[in-house]
Amino acid sequence: MNERRDDARTLVAKIIGDRAGEWDMAGRIPLEPLRQLGAEGLLCAEVAESSGGLGFSSQDNGELIACIGEHCGSVRSVATCQGMAAWTVRRFGDAGQRAAFLRRLTGGELAAMAFSEPGAGSDLSAMRTEIVADGDTVVVSGHKVWVTGAKYADLLVVFGRFGDGAAAVVVPASAAGVRLENVPGALGCRAGGHANVRLDAVRVPVANLLRGAGQPLGWLVTTALTYGRLSVAWGCVGILRACLGAATAHVKSRKQFGRLLADHQMIRRHIAELLAAEQVATRVCEHASRQWDAGSPEMVTASVVAKHVAAGHAATGSSTAVQVLGSAGVLDGHVVARAYRDAKLMEIIEGSNEISQLMLADHALGAS
Numbered sequence: 001m002n003e004r005r006d007d008a009r010t011l012v013a014k015i016i017g018d019r020a021g022e023w024d025m026a027g028r029i030p031l032e033p034l035r036q037l038g039a040e041g042l043l044c045a046e047v048a049e050s051s052g053g054l055g056f057s058s059q060d061n062g063e064l065i066a067c068i069g070e071h072c073g074s075v076r077s078v079a080t081c082q083g084m085a086a087w088t089v090r091r092f093g094d095a096g097q098r099a100a101f102l103r104r105l106t107g108g109e110l111a112a113m114a115f116s117e118p119g120a121g122s123d124l125s126a127m128r129t130e131i132v133a134d135g136d137t138v139v140v141s142g143h144k145v146w147v148t149g150a151k152y153a154d155l156l157v158v159f160g161r162f163g164d165g166a167a168a169v170v171v172p173a174s175a176a177g178v179r180l181e182n183v184p185g186a187l188g189c190r191a192g193g194h195a196n197v198r199l200d201a202v203r204v205p206v207a208n209l210l211r212g213a214g215q216p217l218g219w220l221v222t223t224a225l226t227y228g229r230l231s232v233a234w235g236c237v238g239i240l241r242a243c244l245g246a247a248t249a250h251v252k253s254r255k256q257f258g259r260l261l262a263d264h265q266m267i268r269r270h271i272a273e274l275l276a277a278e279q280v281a282t283r284v285c286e287h288a289s290r291q292w293d294a295g296s297p298e299m300v301t302a303s304v305v306a307k308h309v310a311a312g313h314a315a316t317g318s319s320t321a322v323q324v325l326g327s328a329g330v331l332d333g334h335v336v337a338r339a340y341r342d343a344k345l346m347e348i349i350e351g352s353n354e355i356s357q358l359m360l361a362d363h364a365l366g367a368s
């Protein structure tokens, strides 16, 4: 498997190349590399080969996501959403839905995940989007915000209220009644294709309503977000690897006070802390992926721990990297400047630091 993982990483490096800074500054990724990554199965590599995916384990997929994140945080954010969409279809879809949608997600079409609303950020129980069955169709009405990848997406996986419970429904982005609203330039992951999405009585076939319909909202979103949290955590490993690479290269070539920066003890301390951060983040992700691959119920908590720990280290580690590079690292488009801005967002998305802490405290106290 490692040979296939290495091949996948080589392909990622080839497709993204050194264009992440350019895409970040432009605030947009051209569709062609995204479609290419998707058609190679690289954006949802855990999907089985029989459905056009790569059949990767969580561990191998995680290393692939770290590689994508090391190259480009915006592509990583799109990949996390594509993987989360595929996981949602695998987890909740029936055989027909899996056959229909997974092939599209591994064939170059792109998907986005719509949970958040103006009044429902950390508190998704405040979600107001309505999904109503009407004969052989369902009607979706609501307002979703901050949908990563919406500007690139062919499919939107929309969560909303359904009867006494909740549901997830696959909505073609081209359906009548779907309208994107621009999200003004974000601090980080600037090319993530974020948009707000208006859904005005959007009618789709009932076959697009995923099978978990009617289940409790909390269960549906936690199931979907568990994939997202682990993927974001692996993305943070990628941020730390990018920072470590840039910082070590810089200190081995830049001289001050007659010596390489690498020969100054305080700089060496920064490098040591960066390495330790990358190692710790990798280990918590590996642990969570092992739980995932074993199908252990512990994967839910392990994914929250991984995301919380890795995001914290990515935020402090990227700040350290900017410090080590000095003025060279604050230029717009520079890898560590980008990492610093992207990393801050990792402490907010897929459950902020505070929400992660609340979940972990509940777990430790036996409340969940």
Ligand SMILES: Cc1cc2nc3c(=O)[nH]c(=O)nc-3n(C[C@H](O)[C@H](O)[C@H](O)COP(=O)(O)OP(=O)(O)OC[C@H]3O[C@@H](n4cnc5c(N)ncnc54)[C@H](O)[C@@H]3O)c2cc1C
Pocket (backbone or CB within 6 Å): 081, 113, 114, 115, 116, 117, 120, 121, 122, 123, 145, 146, 147, 148, 149, 186, 188, 189, 194, 345, 348, 349, 350, 351, 352, 353, 354, 355, 358
């Ligand atoms: C770059 C980016 C990409 C995103 N992509 C997506 C996407 O693809 N799909 C999607 O659906 N959403 C997406 N989101 C939305 C994201 O999930 C929310 O921003 C996140 O859940 C936090 O919600 P909020 O921003 O409304 O903050 P709020 O919920 O208003 O929270 C504000 C602050 O209060 C804290 N807080 C809230 N409740 C508590 C509490 N009970 N105790 C202590 N502190 C608390 C939070 O931790 C935070 O620090 C994205 C957001 C960003 C910034």
